[in-house]
Amino acid sequence: MTAGVAIYAVSCEAESKGARTLQKERQLNQFLAEVERRALRIAEIGVRDRDEALDLVQDAMIKLVRNYADRGTDEWAPLFYRILQNGIRDWHRRQFVRNRVMVWFRRPATDDNDYDVVAAAPDLAGRSPEQELQNAEAMQGLEAAVQDLPTRQREAFMLRTFEGLDVAGTAVAMGCSQGSVKTHYFRAIHALRERLQEHWAGGKAQ
Template sequence: MARERPAPAGGLDAFLAGVERRALVMAEIATRSRDDALDLVQEAMLSFVDRYATHAPGEWAPLFHRVLQNRIRDWHRRRQVRNRWLVWLHDRDDEDDAPDPIQEAPDPAGRTPEDTVALGIAGEALVAAVEALPLRQQQAFLLRTWEGLDVAQTARAMGCSEGSVKTHLSRAMHALRARLEDHWQ
């Protein structure tokens, strides 16, 4: 059942203040870029207040996350198109020994391979595993498990059916357990 969320005492500003950090971390996990995540959260805030500020405060959380998740999906679509162009341009160069620009691109989060190893040692491999999930599984996992939305609210935020949310969440948990079996028993 949907968990009732009381209206924030400070109204819209208090709601945004309460959700902004988690929204940023979600966007950063999805994009692996702090700057892109900040841009997405800012756009989501503006779009949310423009379209949904007059809605009941109890509806704000799923509506805000719907806007944010749509922005994240749009960001991924643009990134996929850009990557296809990069691959196409790379193929046209016909240089077999040239490095793959995608593989050679620096980690947007600024991590080196050594950092990644260190993260695994430090237990941040759990978060890295969430980052590695396919986007829809990642969204379902974060909204349900971390943000605390129920299935219906998550479905509304993701723009899909409740059955799809359960499927994405089940696959996410399966993938996480498979990936983390060496780190998590």
């Protein structure tokens, strides 16, 4: 009798856990589908290479699912971007070390190694070629300006403006205080405006 009750209780618990797991997987799928494109572009601006950015986004997805799937859904975005930003920072550290080592063995740079602007350029989406060109040029200018920002300013700007995280979420993603986020963001906006306003004076993105 007791054994039967115990088996029933365990099987009910397993069934209920299975249903919860399935629901959690659906929520994870939905969350990742919502953030993956923006995350890719943010990573791409961070490392200037789409393939590397794809790898970083995939790593961030796997780490989020592996370590934080049980957290509340509202915590996923800051945690995901924290993982991604850490990945980008690690990537830069590795590149720095690699470049210091490889500088002695490097051949002269060829065009094959350059970032392929044409391959990374966005596809047409119903806009005229002139508008596309104007947008592409504006975006390239913005990307270059963002890439030249100090790391923390760049992170604050991309998380707040591109991803739309609030100050609290950005602070979690960056691993710093909300006051620091506000300072970095303020400085980033002003540095970008100063650099880009002359380029953007002639026309806006369409």
